[in-house]
Amino acid sequence: MxxxxxxxxxxxxxxxxxxxxxxxxxxxxxxxxxxxxxxxxxxxxxxxxxxxxxxxxxxxxxxxxxxxxxxxxxxxxxxxxxxxxxxxxxxxxxxxxxxxxxxxxxxxxxxxxxxxxxxxxxxxxxxxxxxxxEDQEAIAQKMSGKILWDQEYEQFREFVAQGYGDLYKENKRRYHFHLQNRERDTAIISLILGSGLRLSEIVGLDVDDLDLKKFSARVIRKGNKEQYVFFSEQALLDLQDYLAVRKARYKLTDQIKALFVSSPMGPKGTTRRMTPRAIEKMVEKYAAEFGKPALSVHKLRHSFATRYHAENNDVPKLRRQLGHSSIQTTMIYTHLTNDELKRAVDNMDGYPSKQTESE
Structure with missing residues (x-):
């Protein structure tokens, strides 16, 4: 709906x-x-x-x-x-x-x-x-322990795609449910980690909103604004894998335009657009088994933003990508990647940080 x-x-x-x-x-x-x-x-x-x-x-x-x-x-x-x-x-x-x-x-x-x-x-x-x-520094510090860092981006994606199923091979119900939905779930995780889209924007996507040649998706942002948002190459690959099985796997007719749909349910085996809560519960399930129970849809968005800023250091472009109305909101991510401050504090007592020693 x-x-x-x-x-x-x-x-x-x-x-x-x-x-x-x-x-x-x-x-x-x-x-x-x-x-x-x-x-x-x-x-x-x-x-x-x-x-x-x-x-x-x-x-x-x-x-x-x-x-x-x-x-x-x-x-x-x-x-x-x-x-x-x-x-x-x-x-x-x-x-x-x-x-x-x-x-x-x-x-x-x-x-x-x-x-x-x-x-x-x-x-x-x-x-x-x-x-x-709470100032931005305090918010950033609270957030830092609840998002993905460095190798965890790909590790979490791989866990959704394969690791969770391996973990529950002896549990037939869980294992087969994972096999049914792993392309869909991996595409959702990969798209958030590769674009920073909000939960409501992910839920609202139709198949026709994707432009796979331009690596972009048409979304309706806060304030009812239409915008085309870019996503990563990995997100593209995972979306293509999901789209290859979407119609047959979920028994869809051409009239169902929703990109992400639920498994067929009920005596008639009907499907529908995934709800926000369904996606939240899906992320919570994988996060708990991955060992980061605080991870949520919103924290995946934060993870994308933190990684983007660390690699590009371009706050105006990040603001547009995230759809923030105020640049002050985007500035939180500058605090999350501010390692210089930590090194300065470490050096005050004459104990250089590990990063300083290895440079």
Missing amino acids: RFHERVDEKSRMLPWYVNEFISKKRRTLSPATLLNYCHDYIIFFDWLLAEGYFNGDRTDIPLELLNGLTVQQIEDFLTFLQFRLDNSPLTVNRKLSALKALFHYLQNIAETNDLQPYLDRNVMAKVELNQVK
């Missing part, structure tokens, strides 16, 4: 004015962002129901209720996110930002037939985001 179809499905589970907001934002926000908004809004409106602020269905929650919410009630909701749902301060900020966008629309943009705003009062404007005081 394409992202926009999932957005339609989720938005129908929300009040009419939220549905209207989602519809208005389709021109400026990516389907992946809108889907995240819908999930965040469902959590918020379900919390209102659980707290007894409205007796009825989620879709029937009136604008009047939002108009009368207090700052303390919103603070209670944020506390619920952090301590009951175990959301990090950054995740709480993201959910609060989604609500701020909705309430801003209801007060300052939407209007009734009488030219009156939907809301007279915007409580979200009175609530501040969490102050997250």
Whole structure:
């Protein structure tokens, strides 16, 4: 199912004015962002129901209720996110930002037939985001132990392609499931490691989005921007291996355009586009057996970016490749590859680092 179809499905589970907001934002926000908004809004409106602020269905929650919410009630909701749902301060900020966008629309943009705003009062404007005081250096250091380095890129790819199957040759179910999907799984891993694409961009790819002659893929980036992103030669080879078996292996008709599809399931043996969670679980499975359980889809993207910067030292090009709106986000990878600082600290006490001794 394409992202926009999932957005339609989720938005129908929300009040009419939220549905209207989602519809208005389709021109400026990516389907992946809108889907995240819908999930965040469902959590918020379900919390209102659980707290007894409205007796009825989620879709029937009136604008009047939002108009009368207090700052303390919103603070209670944020506390619920952090301590009951175990959301990090950054995740709480993201959910609060989604609500701020909705309430801003209801007060300052939407209007009734009488030219009156939907809301007279915007409580979200009175609530501040969490102050997250991690600098880029701290973020980089946290990330460094959770990504692939040096020979691990190819080692992990080889493990997905062959090593995992060798590990479970005695387990017929796991072994045959790996044989069924290893070309697909290797192509996904190789494409992320060879391009730095986001999870939503990988999920949204159709076969027709690939240009194998130009080593590029057409993707819809954040902000609903279309862009052609290059991938590596190894990714090309793994994609070709997967495409050679894709149609027959997954029993596909010409009408199914999704690049990465699930194994045939159910009595009819139907297939569908892989979901974001399916790809996440696939990566988690291989990462755990490979010995790097912290590795995730996003960490594979970080791995690509770190390697790209180390080999090319071109932040503007890396920014474009990753689709970052701000160059400050891309600058994190300059900290991940800053070995000079470590050598300087090592030398302070008269103990040169191993790298210095070998130079």
